[in-house]
Amino acid sequence: MDDEADILSVGALVLRHLGYDTVTATSGEHALAAMADAVDAGEPFDAAILDLYLPDGMSGIETLEQLRRIDPDLKAIVSSGYANDPICTNYEAHGFDASVPKPYEIADMARALRRVLEPASTP
Numbered sequence: 001m002d003d004e005a006d007i008l009s010v011g012a013l014v015l016r017h018l019g020y021d022t023v024t025a026t027s028g029e030h031a032l033a034a035m036a037d038a039v040d041a042g043e044p045f046d047a048a049i050l051d052l053y054l055p056d057g058m059s060g061i062e063t064l065e066q067l068r069r070i071d072p073d074l075k076a077i078v079s080s081g082y083a084n085d086p087i088c089t090n091y092e093a094h095g096f097d098a099s100v101p102k103p104y105e106i107a108d109m110a111r112a113l114r115r116v117l118e119p120a121s122t123p
Contacts (some may be wrong), residue, residue: 048076051079
């Protein structure tokens with residue numbers, strides 16, 4: 001989810017390059033509708049990448065709260081151009097599972113997705 005079309009396009013390209021299916025949303029409301037449709041179809045999202053700050057509507061934190069009402073197990077990655085923002089540096093305290101700064105680097109995105117989607121290895 002991002003309010004900037006260019007960021008959504010690049011993000012979707014990066015995710016497809018990494019082998020993931022994508023659904024893009026320009027607002028929290030769009031993300032919620034897409035998630036509800038996916039759940040109704042029996043194919044809930046494995047993870048959401050949410051821009052932290054959007055000029056109108058719900059923030060990434062508010063959107064995550066609503067998405068987790070639909071699917072409490074949803075993995076979430078916060079994404080922001082403000083990499084030093086306290087929410088990005090302390091993402092777990094705000095309900096996120098990882099943080100990826102913008103502009104996206106493929107290696108950073110791949111690492112974050114692996115960390116949140118792969119089961120933890122047991123000793």
